[in-house]
Structures are given as structure tokens and as C-alpha cells.
Amino acid sequence: MTEPANERPVSVALGLGGLLRVGGRTVAVADALTLLRAVQSAGSVQGVAGALDLSYRAAWERLRSLESGLGRQLVQKTRGHGSALTPFGLSVCNALGDASAGLEAALAREGRAVEARLVALFTEAPRRLAIAASHDLLLMEAVEALGGSEVAVLGSRDAVQRLLDGQVDVAGFHLGAEPLAESGVPFSDLADAATLRVRPVFEREQGLMLAAGNPLGIRAFPDLAGRRFRYVNRQKGSGTRLWFDRLLAEHGLAPAEIQGYGVEEFTHQAVAAVIATGAADAGLGARSAAERFGLHFLSIGWETYYLAASAALPPETLDGLIAAVAARAERSPGYKAPPRA
Structure with a gap:
């Protein structure tokens, strides 16, 4: 019984492709890398055959064809010790492997995008x-x-x-x-x-979120320095944290001068909530979060x-x-x- 098309799982996996041309000979890059890695991993032609689901003879034929295409010996067979890549074969394997690794993230990203299109075609509904x-x-x-x-x-x-x-x-x-x-x-x-x-x-307005009414009288960014005010920060890698660190540098301030610099929250709302409860006096965040918690807002910029x-x-x-x-x-x-x- 044929499975309905809209019930089939759809997935896309893109890999290294292209052709390697040596003189008048052409070698498929993906096939070459697969064979060379199989030799490196299995350590014998018999192991290559098993790994690639080939007969022993077919595995040898593919290796000989690859050697013919590149014009150099790639595999050295030693009695009692199986098979191994020659120095040349290992260099080719490493070069192609490095190229594959370098493209891995981009191929995964594009594979996701293609998959999204195909899912919509097969299922008539977006992924x-x-x-x-x-x-x-x-x-x-x-x-x-x-x-x-x-x-x-x-x-x-x-x-x-x-x-x-x-x-x-x-x-x-x-x-x-x-x-x-x-x-x-x-x-x-x-x-x-x-x-x-x-x-x-x-565009979003960011600034210092302060306790309602600004009872501590914070008027400008440099006022945060010293031990008088308790600051609540955003986590490392957040856009707000990156901006705060740039502001410190622009004003010639060190993180150590900010009490609470190491206290971190993961959202604008969380920072606003900490200030609203009185556990901190200031934090950098969006005007929208400050207004939702009834906080005073000192604009820094857009x-x-x-x-x-x-x-x-x-x-x-x-x-x-x-x-x-x-x-x-x-x-x-x-x-x-x-x-x-």
C-alpha cells in the first residue's frame, strides 16, 4: 500500500559535491571523500566493502578507478596489516575533509530552508x-x-x-x-x-529603567559608577549587554565600578521586575518593559x-x-x- 504523500516525513541533507579535474580526468568529490574516509576508518578493503555495502571486488574497482582518475596511488596494501592511505591519499582526504567541514554549517542552513519549501509542497502545510x-x-x-x-x-x-x-x-x-x-x-x-x-x-528605544519616580535621582549613565546604586545586568552575549559594555568603554568606566555588574537576567521583563520589587535600582532595557512595570525611564538611544x-x-x-x-x-x-x- 502506498503511503499518502502528506504523511511522508520530508528531510533534506546537503553534502559536499562538485568535481575534481586532473588533466583530462574527472573525479566526483563526494565519492572520493567517501572512499578515502572508508579506507582510513576500516583499515582494509574488506572493511571498505562492508562500510559501503559493496562486494570486495567492487570496492577494489572503485579504489582503482579513483587512483586512475587522480593519477596517483592512494591506498597501500600491506600483507598482514590491511590497507592504509598513502601520504598522498591522506593529504587528499584531509583537503576534501576540511572543505566539507568548512561548508557544514552553510549546508545545514540551506538544507533547512529547502526542507521548509518541500514540506509545504508535500503536506500542503508549512513546517x-x-x-x-x-x-x-x-x-x-x-x-x-x-x-x-x-x-x-x-x-x-x-x-x-x-x-x-x-x-x-x-x-x-x-x-x-x-x-x-x-x-x-x-x-x-x-x-x-x-x-x-x-x-x-x-527601532526600539533603550535606556536605564529606574524605580518609579527615580527616588535616587539618577540623571545620566555615569551616575551608575561607584557603590551607591545596585545595577542588574543582562546575560553575556545579549545585544543589551553588548551595548552596556560599549557604553562603559565610551564613558571610561570599568565593570568593577558597577555594583551588580555580575547580576544577570535573561529578558527585559525580568530586569524590570527585579527593579520593581526593589532588589535593584537600575538596569538597561526597553521602554516598553519599563512602562509595563511602572518604572521611570531614562532614554539612552534607539x-x-x-x-x-x-x-x-x-x-x-x-x-x-x-x-x-x-x-x-x-x-x-x-x-x-x-x-x-
Whole structure:
């Protein structure tokens, strides 16, 4: 009985391909790497045959064909000791293996994007979208309203790295007021990547969240220095933490001068809640979080929040999410549309 197409699991695994040309001879790269790795791992032609589900004769024929294609001996057979790669064969195996490892993350990322398209074709329904994102209230609300997505709340750096490694479909991140291309890895890897789409979604106002009424009279960022005020920080790798550290450097302050620098929370809401309960006096965060908890807000500046995805992901998938978030940003205090490119 034939399994209905909409019940078949769909998965995509992309691998190293291409051709290696030596003179007038052509060798398939993936086949060459598979054979060489099998010899290296099995240590005998019989082991290669078993690993590749070939007869002993077929395994030898494939090895001889590869040697003929490259014009050099690749395998050395020693009586009583099995078979091993020659120095030349080992060098070829390492070169191709390094190329495969270097492309592994990009291939995994593109494989996810192709899989998303094929799932929709086979099942007539989109695959659940995997999102890794720095925390933002509007984004979380929009994702929940749209449905069909799973969100992992991470720091901006980790979210982008997961996208680059092919572990998620979409990454949400922010960098403070710093341009994308000047933000260092992994953010700078997104700037000129032709295989990725990076879209600004909104601008968000960030600043110091302070106790209601600002009873301690904090007027400017440098006021945080010394032991008078208790600060609550964001986790390492978050966009807000990166911005805070840049602000310290700009004002010539050391982390040791900030009481509570090592106290970390993972969302804007969590930072606001700590201040609202009186456990801390200040923390850097979004105006929207400060207003939800009735806190005083001292503006530091505006930053751009981005969404990034593989260019192979169906365009309507990313565009639909961006439109939903942008619509909420238009009517929410502390947010505004990003500048047009």
C-alpha cells in the first residue's frame, strides 16, 4: 500500500559535491571523500566493502578507478596489516575533509530552508518554524498570534550563531546603536552574505529603567559608577549587554565600578521586575518593559532590531513575520519603523 504523500516525513541533507579535474580526468568529490574516509576508518578493503555495502571486488574497482582518475596511488596494501592511505591519499582526504567541514554549517542552513519549501509542497502545510531570538515583547506576541513557530529566547550573539550553524530558520537580534558590518563576528558574517536575508524590523528605544519616580535621582549613565546604586545586568552575549559594555568603554568606566555588574537576567521583563520589587535600582532595557512595570525611564538611544534567515527560505515566511511585528510596533510606545535603506 502506498503511503499518502502528506504523511511522508520530508528531510533534506546537503553534502559536499562538485568535481575534481586532473588533466583530462574527472573525479566526483563526494565519492572520493567517501572512499578515502572508508579506507582510513576500516583499515582494509574488506572493511571498505562492508562500510559501503559493496562486494570486495567492487570496492577494489572503485579504489582503482579513483587512483586512475587522480593519477596517483592512494591506498597501500600491506600483507598482514590491511590497507592504509598513502601520504598522498591522506593529504587528499584531509583537503576534501576540511572543505566539507568548512561548508557544514552553510549546508545545514540551506538544507533547512529547502526542507521548509518541500514540506509545504508535500503536506500542503508549512513546517513549524524554528526561531532563535533576543527577547522582545512585540516579537513574542506576534509569533504567538501567528502560530506555527517555536521560539528559543537567547542572546543576540547566540541567536545569530544558531542561524549560521543551520540549527534554526530565523534569528532575531539587535546591536545597540552599532552598525551591523562593524559589530564583529558573528554579526559581521551576515552583512555581505548573499545566501542570507537580513531585514530591519523596527527601532526600539533603550535606556536605564529606574524605580518609579527615580527616588535616587539618577540623571545620566555615569551616575551608575561607584557603590551607591545596585545595577542588574543582562546575560553575556545579549545585544543589551553588548551595548552596556560599549557604553562603559565610551564613558571610561570599568565593570568593577558597577555594583551588580555580575547580576544577570535573561529578558527585559525580568530586569524590570527585579527593579520593581526593589532588589535593584537600575538596569538597561526597553521602554516598553519599563512602562509595563511602572518604572521611570531614562532614554539612552534607539537601536534597530533585525530578523535574518536563509535566502532560500520561502520569502512569504519571513515577510509575514516581519509584517506582523511591524504592525504592532507602529502602535506601541518606544517603537518606530526602521529607516528606509
